[in-house]
Amino acid sequence: MNRPDGDRGGPGGLEKKSSHTADLPAARSSALANRLPRLLAALCDRLPEDRLTIVEQVLAATANPQDPLLSRFIADQPAAGLAPQLSEIMRAWSAEAPLMTGQGIALALATARSFPRPRPAQVAVSGPMSASTPARLTSGVAVEVIRSARTSLLIASFAAHGARNVVAEIERAVDRGVRVDLLLEESTQASTAFAALPDHVHIWHRTGTAGVLHAKLIAADRHTALLGSANLTDRALSDNIELGVVLRDPHVVESLVDHFRWLLVPENQIMRPA
The missing domain is CATH 3.30.870.10 (Endonuclease Chain A)
Structure with a gap:
């Protein structure tokens, strides 16, 4: 029995399927895709609410992870390990959500902060x-x-x-x-x-x-x-x-x-x- 052209396994069918998927981004591994949310949640676990609010305000005022305002803010952090932690978030932002604005990252951080969950020691x-x-x-x-x-x-x-x-x-x-x-x-x-x-x-x-x-x-x-x-x-x-x-x-x-x-x-x- 002859199948419709769209169902054939031959070149015609492959070309038709390819035309619908050519513009889709390659799938990321689950570990990479979840990295930015995990890093934002870890920041919420570390900082008190007033400090998180300051981070959110700085993020909301930035255009992208390469914004000089953000770089200066990170460099000025005196707490041990905090600057590397923020830098890691910026790298994940750049790799996983480069088109997202600082306002979007700030909203994601505020959402993580407001979500009730047990906080670690x-x-x-x-x-x-x-x-x-x-x-x-x-x-x-x-x-x-x-x-x-x-x-x-x-x-x-x-x-x-x-x-x-x-x-x-x-x-x-x-x-x-x-x-x-x-x-x-x-x-x-x-x-x-x-x-x-x-x-x-x-x-x-x-x-x-x-x-x-x-x-x-x-x-x-x-x-x-x-x-x-x-x-x-x-x-x-x-x-x-x-x-x-x-x-x-x-x-x-x-x-x-x-x-x-x-x-x-x-x-x-x-x-x-x-």
């Missing part, structure tokens, strides 16, 4: 910062976590001295109605660093002499917590070689908060008001 360091892993300075992360609190702040530190930015951010939290509990080691006179805070800030010391309070924790509500080696001192937050991690998984943070709240229960006779 984030590294915080003090002292010298390398580009080997995305990390942020402990002093800035501590302020950011305190600023995110809406109902309660639970802070523990073995020592405290100076740390004016942290103290000022705690005072702002108190002004917006946040309950603040400071668990401090009495033997280091850590409470003197917070003497200027309002009287209704709750300061706690450990009862008895068996051991000391050595934990370092800043927990905002029950959603975000900074754990690490750094005390609330100027040197520990910026100059010492310290390591910490920010947790944003409420299930994990809730268990931490519940443990420290249990320590404060008077019947347990572990902590007492200062």
Whole structure:
């Protein structure tokens, strides 16, 4: 049985099929096609919302990934590893979506930022910062976590001295109605660093002499917590070689908060008001 010309496997049929597909771009591998979205999502995981908003504004003002404005912005980023991360996004933009404007990339970043999803743990360091892993300075992360609190702040530190930015951010939290509990080691006179805070800030010391309070924790509500080696001192937050991690998984943070709240229960006779 003869088939219509369009169905033939001969030269005529091939030529007809070719005429419909000649202008289509070659298919990319799935790994390459998903690279730009993954990089934008990773940037959302790293930066706080106010910093992401700035990146979006810069992107929206650029015409393409080669725009000098964008190059200058990337070169000015002081955070370790951030400039290479942004440069990688620009390379993926150029390779995968060269016709998309900066406004389009900014919209994609804003969409990724607004999409609710679990956020991974984030590294915080003090002292010298390398580009080997995305990390942020402990002093800035501590302020950011305190600023995110809406109902309660639970802070523990073995020592405290100076740390004016942290103290000022705690005072702002108190002004917006946040309950603040400071668990401090009495033997280091850590409470003197917070003497200027309002009287209704709750300061706690450990009862008895068996051991000391050595934990370092800043927990905002029950959603975000900074754990690490750094005390609330100027040197520990910026100059010492310290390591910490920010947790944003409420299930994990809730268990931490519940443990420290249990320590404060008077019947347990572990902590007492200062």
